[in-house]
Amino acid sequence: MGMDAHPPLPPVDELLAEVHVVALPLRVRFRGIDVRETALLRGPAGWAEFGPFPEYGDAEALAWLRAAADTAWRGFPAPRRTRIPVNATVPAVPADRVPEVLAGYAGRVGAVKIKVAERGQDLDDDDARVAAVRALLPGAELRVDANGGWEVPAALRALERLARHGLAYAEQPAAGIGELAAVREGLADRGVPVLVAADESVRKEEDPLAVARAGAADLLVVKAAPLGGVRRALEVVAAAGLPAVVSSALDSSVGIRAGLALAAALPELPWACGLGTVSLLEADVLAAPLRPVDGELELREAVPDPQLLAHHAVPAPRRQWWLERLRRVHALAAEG
Ligand SMILES: O=C(O)CCC(=O)C1=CC=C[C@@H](O)[C@@H]1C(=O)O
Ligand SMILES: [Mg+2]
Structure with a gap:
């Protein structure tokens, strides 16, 4: 590898x-x-x-x-698709602000990523936020992102509770590779049907492949910038042999365009990508920002408006x- x-x-x-x-x-x-x-x-x-x-x-x-x-x-590698499914992203807002956040996403929303385990909040806050999303979008695919904020026992407790709302996966539920593996096993032991995705364990580790090698995650979140570029990220996904979700870093449309190039070039794209974050911005550098419509982004050029x-x-x-x-x-x- x-x-x-x-x-x-x-x-x-x-x-x-x-x-x-x-x-x-x-x-x-x-x-x-x-x-x-x-x-x-x-x-x-x-x-x-x-x-x-x-x-x-x-x-x-x-x-x-x-x-x-x-x-x-060097530009971007050749695309294999021109429409990229994306998730809406819900920051760790109080549950009553969820409608306002989702209203920023035009048209149909097929998948939502919800931030959880925020410092200063507790599981009741997370549960209420996830419930609010589920109430508005009964058919959507939901995932949560803890940014490594839970210890293993807390992650298991939290995911067992949040899974009642129907969750596809939990992104970085705990901090290290060993902890991720423990959460993954603990969920399986308890029969909790939530997959484990690695984010920080890919982009902040010395070796982005270590988490895959350890069998500690079911899927990888890959971001072009922290992995050194679109080509590099494609190599990581190929070598890891795991399904990948492309995400971003709260970029302007120019950075999102690189994420789209990565998502467009991957041999397989089984999950909606975390590239809808221009909808969280009040302003952008493109006259026509790369904001999703009906849960999709179209692959097009991103040239800033002077x-x-x-x-x-x-x-x-x-x-x-x-x-x-x-x-x-x-x-x-x-x-x-
Ligand atoms: O993946 C998404 O839906 C949006 C991007 C996103 O959540 C993130 C962007 C920038 C910094 C990170 O804290 C965060 C993440 O952890 O994935
Ligand atoms: Mg993340």
């Missing part, structure tokens, strides 16, 4: 030749933020997004830079911060 070496990055001056840093307000608070800052850059093959969250260190951000360079300098880039541009000190970060991360690649 080995993988190819990374191609070299373009020289830093080429990489920084055209960079736009924008701040996009959110409709609903997500991951504790109300505004998403991210960088867009243009290369010979097109536009790409470099948006590691500000708290990420340079080493972690390097994979995101490789991904952006891969997109903007006026929107200018309108959402960050103040000079924030732009400086992102440019310095890009330089540092680029230099890291040269080191090793």
Whole structure:
């Protein structure tokens, strides 16, 4: 299960030749933020997004830079499909705000991912949120994402209770690979029909294949940016031999376009993907944002509108911060 070496990055001056840093307000608070800052850059093959969250260190951000360079300098691999099923994403809001969040998704919604195990909340909050989604969408496929927030016994308790609403899978119910394996076994022992998906155990591990090798998950959540790009993510999925759900990182439409390219190029796509998050943003950089309609996104080009880039541009000190970060991360690649 080995993988190819990374191609070299373009020289830093080429990489920084055209960079736009924008701040996009959110409709609903997500991951504790109300505004998403991210960088867009243009290369010979097109536009790409470099948006590691500000708290990420340079080493972690390097994979995101490789991904952006891969997109903007090499383009995307050939698609196998042009329509991608996506899930709606429900942040850890109070249950009474669920209708408002789902109203941001146009037309039919076939699948919903619901955040659970948020710090400062308890299982009653999660249960009420999942119940509110189920009440509105009796036929939808539901999954929850705990972001590793439960210990193993709490995960088993929680999923046994939440499974009453009908859940397809739980994304990263506990933190490490060993814990995921324990949750998966515990659910099977108790006869709880919920699959286990690995997210952080793919994108934050030194070895993205370790979780598959350990047999600790039924499926993988793959994100192009933290895995070093669309091509790299395709290699990970092929080597892992598990079904994959493509997700994103709360990107603008430019970053979502890379996720769509990954979803479009996978040999099989059995699950709706987590690429509907532009619907959580109040603003975007495309005149026609990549927001799902009837639970689907269409594969099309994502070229930013110059006026929107200018309108959402960050103040000079924030732009400086992102440019310095890009330089540092680029230099890291040269080191090793
Ligand atoms: O998968 C989705 O439905 C949307 C993307 C999403 O949930 C995430 C985006 C960005 C950061 C992560 O905390 C989060 C995730 O854990 O999957
Ligand atoms: Mg996740």
